[in-house]
Amino acid sequence: MLLSSSISAVHATATEVFTEAATADVEIAGLVIAVGLVAAGLMLRIRRDRDGATVFGALGYAFAVLVLAVAVRSNGWLTGADTAVAQWFVDHRSATLDQLSIAVTTAGGPAETAALGLVVAVVLVWRTKRYGPALVLLATVATASIACTLLKLIVARGRPPQSVQMMLETDPSFPSGHVTGTASLLLMLALIAGTRRPRAVRMLLLGIAIALAVVVACTRMYLGVHWLTDVGAGALLAACAVTLGSYALHRLDSPGDGTDSTPPRLLMNRISL
Template structure:
């Protein structure tokens, strides 16, 4: 009787623990899904405000949406939540599809998109912008936008302290915190700002092509980080959201500078923040 009671008690405890875990995961999934829905809703609302000509409202809602999505991912990573469920399968998929040629390409691209390389490229472009346009404002806004995104990325890395993927799958050793991806944050912030500035005053087709190019290169860098086994999927997604938030605010500042410099730009024959190389 005593043995049967112990077994029954043990089984009951196991069932209770399993049910509690399931409900906890479901609750986490519901909260994270709701958070993402709110983030998407804010970005959509920002898009609607932009279409209606309300640039200030568009900036506020879009930036809040990107920031909210970033916070949701950070909380999910900190609590090993539902949104991290795809990290391991995606990492394994990249490991399963490795090849010598792809490895070399990934290493080259990830090296080109490193924080130091991004900073150097940004400084060079800023100098060229000032030399060609004789204006410091746009170049400064670009540098501040990229720099602030990178600094915030570093702060969040230290605050969250997420471990990198196992060293057994890393093709290049990385031991600092993993979330979010600094490579993706810096690359996305710089390329998106350049696309917006280079597309100023040009046709919709040209602006779209420039943005598509920036997004494509950013996606390629993100894939290389996962291919090399040094970042999780949520790391690169968070880096993209962080960059998008910074660029949304930076583009608004550029727009205000453009409005204040119409006369000067017309005199020089150069759009207020177009890059002319």
């Protein structure tokens, strides 16, 4: 009897919390906090405080994912555009885009992402004779994927209606595993490949990685298997993991006090594109 009463009380409390969180004011406030944390991280990065920048940046992205998760779980204000965006993609389908989307989403699947990550890790070890960068790459993608799987189980969001799905998927929808995996892998590859490159080249590589991740996100919505908030959360989750992965890469060659006051030893001194 006591256990049953406790469970009922917890359920009632959770329901009340989710109901309150569904309001626009609460969700906007949550996003403002998340943006503020990320902005603080960027400011600390400019001041060459790598430790502080990593902590605030990762917390900001993680908090944004939490805000979206609560909004999705409570059918909150932030989910308001999901249906309209899904319908827009359905209305703009064509035979050519159908084939292209299926090809892109297949290439960016969890198994394909894992296989590509392993291949890249092997190449990194072969070219650099170092295991550290390869292990960081694999750990970053694996951490993002595991976190994504756990969130799927916790939030337990349903997929879009099967009537709009071009590829039947019935497992939980939030967040998008395709976006989480491909974005974390592509961004880490861009960071590693950009080592020793001019700033313009590094920005170009990051831009390409982001663009490819956006393409994957669009194909998931185009195929009718994810909502807008699903792919958004996947991108934020990948950003959180990559923030930590980038810091780990930095620490491999700069085991100092967390600042960039002294030039770090070049990470990839034997790799070239």
